[in-house]
Amino acid sequence: xxxxxxxxxxxxxxxxxxxxxxxxxxxxxxxxxxxxxxxxxxxxxxxxxxxxxxxxxxxxxxxxxxxxxxxxxxxxxxxxxxxxxxxxxxxxxxxxxxxxxxxxxxxxxxxxxxxxxxxxxxxxxxxxxxxxxxxxxxxxxxxxxxxxxxxxxxxxxxxxxxxxxxxxxxxxxxxxxxxxxxxxxxxxxxxxxxxxxxxxxxxxxxxxxxxxxxxxxxxxxxxxxxxxxxxxxxxxxxxxxxxxxxxxxxxxxxxxxxxxxxxxxxxxxxxxxxxxxxxxxxxxxxxxxxxxxxxxxxxxxxxxxxxxxxxxxx
Ligand code: UD1
Numbered sequence: 001x002x003x004x005x006x007x008x009x010x011x012x013x014x015x016x017x018x019x020x021x022x023x024x025x026x027x028x029x030x031x032x033x034x035x036x037x038x039x040x041x042x043x044x045x046x047x048x049x050x051x052x053x054x055x056x057x058x059x060x061x062x063x064x065x066x067x068x069x070x071x072x073x074x075x076x077x078x079x080x081x082x083x084x085x086x087x088x089x090x091x092x093x094x095x096x097x098x099x100x101x102x103x104x105x106x107x108x109x110x111x112x113x114x115x116x117x118x119x120x121x122x123x124x125x126x127x128x129x130x131x132x133x134x135x136x137x138x139x140x141x142x143x144x145x146x147x148x149x150x151x152x153x154x155x156x157x158x159x160x161x162x163x164x165x166x167x168x169x170x171x172x173x174x175x176x177x178x179x180x181x182x183x184x185x186x187x188x189x190x191x192x193x194x195x196x197x198x199x200x201x202x203x204x205x206x207x208x209x210x211x212x213x214x215x216x217x218x219x220x221x222x223x224x225x226x227x228x229x230x231x232x233x234x235x236x237x238x239x240x241x242x243x244x245x246x247x248x249x250x251x252x253x254x255x256x257x258x259x260x261x262x263x264x265x266x267x268x269x270x271x272x273x274x275x276x277x278x279x280x281x282x283x284x285x286x287x288x289x290x291x292x293x294x295x296x297x298x299x300x301x302x303x304x305x306x307x308x309x310x311x312x313x314x
Contacts, residue, residue, distance in 0.1 A: 002070040003031040003052050005229075008104060009078035010051070011039030013180045014119070014172075014218055018075060021222040023050050033058060033067055033078065043179050058100035064107035071111065073229045076104045077119040079149075082186035083274045086145035097148035105159040105167070115166035117228045118156050120238060121149035122173040122214070122279050131246070132214075132282040135171075135238055143274030153238050160236035167235060168228045170221075173242030173281045177218030177301065178308035190215060190302075193253055194309045197260040207271035209250035214242040214280045217296035217304075227290045234289050242281020243294045252302075259306050 005022055009015040010032025016039070019030050031052040032044070044051050056063045058078045068074060079097050080086070086093040101118070108116050124147075125133045126140030141147040156167035174188070182191035196203035224241050228234070253266050286292035296304075 001029065003027070003029045004070075004072045005075070006031040006033060006068060006071045006073070007075045007077060008033045008058055009039060009076075009119075010034050011036060011041055011043055012077060013043070013177075014175055014221060015039065015075070015077045016043035016179060017177070017218045018077070018222040018225055019044060019051060020047055021219070021226060023047050025226065031067065031071065033064065037080065038181065040181070058096065058104055061103045061107055064103060065110045068107050068111035068113055072114045074104065074108050074113050074116045075225055075229070076101065076116055078104075079119065081145070083123060083143045083145045084272050085186045086143055086148065087273050090144045093144060094148060097145070098151050101152040102155055105155055105163075105165060109159065109163045109165045113165065115168065115229055115235070116156065116159070117225055118152055118167065118169045120153045120169040120171045121146060122171045122240070122242065122281065123276060124150040124153070124171060125276070125279070127277055131278055132244070132280040133240065134282040135240060135285050142276060146274070157236040157238075168231070169238040170224060170228055170241035171238060171281075172221060173214040173216045173240065173279060175216050175218050175221050177305050180218075189249065190252065190305065193256050194306055197256050197262060197264070197306070198309055198313050200262065200264065202264055202267045203253060204269050205249050205253070205266045206269050206275065209253070209266065209268065210248050211275065212246045212248045212278045212280070214244065214246050215252070215298060215301070216241065216243040216294070217301035220294040220296055224286065224290060224292050227292065231290045237289070239286040239290060240281035240283060241286065241292075242283055243296070243298070244281055244283040245298060246278065246280035247298055255299075255302055256306065259302060
């Protein structure tokens with residue numbers, strides 16, 4: 001039996017969490033498409049016998065059509081993430097995030113897929129005067145990455161209206177949790193903070209540390225992705241996938257130091273280009289239309305995440 005569900009970027013930090021959730025909630029087998037650019041097969045070690053793995057780049061249209069044949073749902077999470085990376089290396093990030101995403105939609109249509117659920121980004125909002133950020137606000141992307149992710153949303157709604165592929169986009173708000181890879185300077189800030197705490201090295205904070213984010217625990221995002229795949233009357237729409245809170249980097253580094261029982265001052269550096277100052281999701285639409293119900297507070301999420309990094313480092 002071919003899998004009914006395919007996750008692009010399925011070996012990544014968020015994708016692998018989604019694969020585990022799908023399998024834990026009744027799927028027998030899940031397919032993944034991943035070129036292992038940032039994903040790792042070790043993320044799926046515990047479930048590898050139930051995963052059909054395709055080590056394929058999303059820019060390979062013919063392969064995607066072959067892999068998607070017979071599938072009902074595609075979760076499209078494959079991307080080259082990171083705002084600063086999209087500024088220092090704009091070509092690969094444009095190519096994968098825009099052309100690759102176009103390919104995924106086109107292949108989904110050719111293969112007769114029912115619905116594509118797309119990982120969009122809160123960065124599309126840019127700096128807004130009002131907090132929290134609601135879906136009706138005019139997007140103001142400040143970086144190539146933000147623009148690329150916005151383009152993917154627009155393609156989703158156009159594939160829904162012109163090509164008959166159901167499409168739902170979720171704007172992820174700074175997802176964190178176990179398996180987020182801290183090995184690159186472009187890694188998510190909480191994974192870098194955890195690594196700093198465990199290795200007793202000062203983290204670098206870009207700017208004054210008073211910028212804020214709606215950090216969202218990875219399992220809450222995986223659950224919402226599954227809900228978006230089955231919700232009725234939402235094709236062509238975009239929703240915030242956030243927790244609804246907002247915390248500064250200074251506060252979070254303090255919290256992590258407390259959890260780890262250390263005192264270690266951060267080093268401060270210049271603000272990064274393309275950086276958004278504040279970010280917080282209005283979750284009302286996702287609650288109303290998708291049944292979103294985030295379960296993890298920041299305290300609980302940080303505790304679980306740090307526990308995971310401790311075990312990894314042991
Ligand atoms: C952005 C998006 C997010 C998306 C992610 C993908 C926004 C609001 N969020 O995250 O939805 O999933 O891109 O990559 O645009 N920082 C430090 N020290 C470090 C690393 C980062 O101070 O060592 C700072 C950054 O300058 C930034 C904050 O931490 O102010 C968060 O950075 P990061 O984790 O990279 O995510 P965003 O760029 O906010």
